[in-house]
Amino acid sequence: MNTLRLYFKSIGMLLKSHLQYPSSFIMQTLAQLVMEGSEMMVVILIVDRFERLKGWSGGNLYFFFGVMSVSFYLTELFGRGITGDFPMMVRTGRLDTFLVRPRGVLTQVLCAGTDPRRITCIAVGIVSLIIGSGISGISWSFAKVLVLAESISMSCLLILGLFMIEAIFSIFSVKSVELVNAITYGGRSACQYPIDIYPLPLRALFTVIAPFALTMHVPAAWIMDKPLYGWPAWTAFVTPLSGAVVFVVMSVFFHLAMRHYRSTGS
Amino acid sequence: MSYFTVFKMRLRMELQYRGAMIGGILCQMFFGLILVALYRALYAGKPQSVPIENVAIYVWLQQAFFRMMLASDSELVDKIRSGDISYDLCRPVNMYGFYYARIMAQKLMGSLMRAVPMLVMAFVLPRGWGVSLPESGLGLLAAVPALFLGLLCVCALENITVAFTMITLDPRGMQGLLNLLMLTLSGNLLPLTLFPESWQKIITFFPYAQLLDAPIRLYTGEYAPGDAFRVYVLQSFWVVVLIGLGVSMWNANRKRMIVQGG
Numbered sequence: 001m002n003t004l005r006l007y008f009k010s011i012g013m014l015l016k017s018h019l020q021y022p023s024s025f026i027m028q029t030l031a032q033l034v035m036e037g038s039e040m041m042v043v044i045l046i047v048d049r050f051e052r053l054k055g056w057s058g059g060n061l062y063f064f065f066g067v068m069s070v071s072f073y074l075t076e077l078f079g080r081g082i083t084g085d086f087p088m089m090v091r092t093g094r095l096d097t098f099l100v101r102p103r104g105v106l107t108q109v110l111c112a113g114t115d116p117r118r119i120t121c122i123a124v125g126i127v128s129l130i131i132g133s134g135i136s137g138i139s140w141s142f143a144k145v146l147v148l149a150e151s152i153s154m155s156c157l158l159i160l161g162l163f164m165i166e167a168i169f170s171i172f173s174v175k176s177v178e179l180v181n182a183i184t185y186g187g188r189s190a191c192q193y194p195i196d197i198y199p200l201p202l203r204a205l206f207t208v209i210a211p212f213a214l215t216m217h218v219p220a221a222w223i224m225d226k227p228l229y230g231w232p233a234w235t236a237f238v239t240p241l242s243g244a245v246v247f248v249v250m251s252v253f254f255h256l257a258m259r260h261y262r263s264t265g266s
Numbered sequence: 267m268s269y270f271t272v273f274k275m276r277l278r279m280e281l282q283y284r285g286a287m288i289g290g291i292l293c294q295m296f297f298g299l300i301l302v303a304l305y306r307a308l309y310a311g312k313p314q315s316v317p318i319e320n321v322a323i324y325v326w327l328q329q330a331f332f333r334m335m336l337a338s339d340s341e342l343v344d345k346i347r348s349g350d351i352s353y354d355l356c357r358p359v360n361m362y363g364f365y366y367a368r369i370m371a372q373k374l375m376g377s378l379m380r381a382v383p384m385l386v387m388a389f390v391l392p393r394g395w396g397v398s399l400p401e402s403g404l405g406l407l408a409a410v411p412a413l414f415l416g417l418l419c420v421c422a423l424e425n426i427t428v429a430f431t432m433i434t435l436d437p438r439g440m441q442g443l444l445n446l447l448m449l450t451l452s453g454n455l456l457p458l459t460l461f462p463e464s465w466q467k468i469i470t471f472f473p474y475a476q477l478l479d480a481p482i483r484l485y486t487g488e489y490a491p492g493d494a495f496r497v498y499v500l501q502s503f504w505v506v507v508l509i510g511l512g513v514s515m516w517n518a519n520r521k522r523m524i525v526q527g528g
Contacts, residue, residue: 027439
């Protein structure tokens, strides 16, 4: 609990520091809005032209898109330390200062960064969720709200876990490794559409290695009463937990890798 | 020709980053595969007047020349922030021309180094997934000059972005917005051929459509080789306008420049 309080206190302070330059902040936040807005425009144009994608209607596609943007940008908002700043911390030696403090390294890394500009991206995601839910005619129940909340929080853990792969690589190589983007940003691009439209290799990648399909598509499809692959209802509650599994496994690897950390000396 | 020397130096420098290149290529290939898979799934439900083979070619060429669009001269931005740009006033060359040559070399080499291996790999993929040669050789011949004019256009656009950075000093806001506009309106996010027809009529006249969309359409045959001349005229028009605009913005900024000393 103490750690959590520390975390929110640091994030609050960082937020204040971001707001010290209001005009730059507003400009960048607007840029983020335009960015995510144009991503959503692409989905709208696709729905306008093609009407449906395999068995999914336009409304379903908006809902999937919304789940992805809310989860992905929540992660970037709160986990900026891992998703963006970590390679820089290794290169500049800022990570060294974390090693001498009486807290876990991972906690401190997470405390060290936030990206409040993403708030507009999350807003776009929420709008898309609402539109998607309206068009698909979802009848909400307590269980469905619970599953959606579980799906989004587990997806955040999954995305954080995937970004930790990049962090682990950068502990060894000092440089950031662009290739890992294929699985994080590539996963975002691919999995804002339902998984079952893709050929088998891509489906396997995003079900087994980076299980976006399990944390997002299985529960979201159940919420829309179109269970993915016709799987039974309980899977919608169980499969998202794979996000937590990925996160735990990656934090173990992260701590193992930290044992081999050698400062750049700068 | 001093500009040509700058150009050559920059080409050599860009050649050095081969490690980053391989990672970039693999990443870009992966994105290309995802996009082609998505459009194939969409086409399975409702085929369009634009054949899927052309959409696949569109996606691959966009991915292959991605670096041509999003490459900026980070040294120049640093110089603007730190004020070191004032040293450039001492050089016996035109500043705009100097940096135009630099960014052109960077974009040309950066994209060619990535495009050639990527397109070779995309040629190996089966038809409808990868890239195939256009039906008439004329299409290919017509696309090459268009691609070159597109390069001139994108460098002029880049220099306009830099001119905004000279005013705001913080490159992130304006640069981000202009780059987004470019990615959307040049067909990187969604092929312009899949935009609503009524939009296409307007968008294809925008400068952003001249970068890659026009060459790709000449390649796939959506613009007949006979139309090539019309396309070149439109592209050249934008090159002249954008360079003119860029030069006047740079000159205006140079007059405003205050050197703090120290």
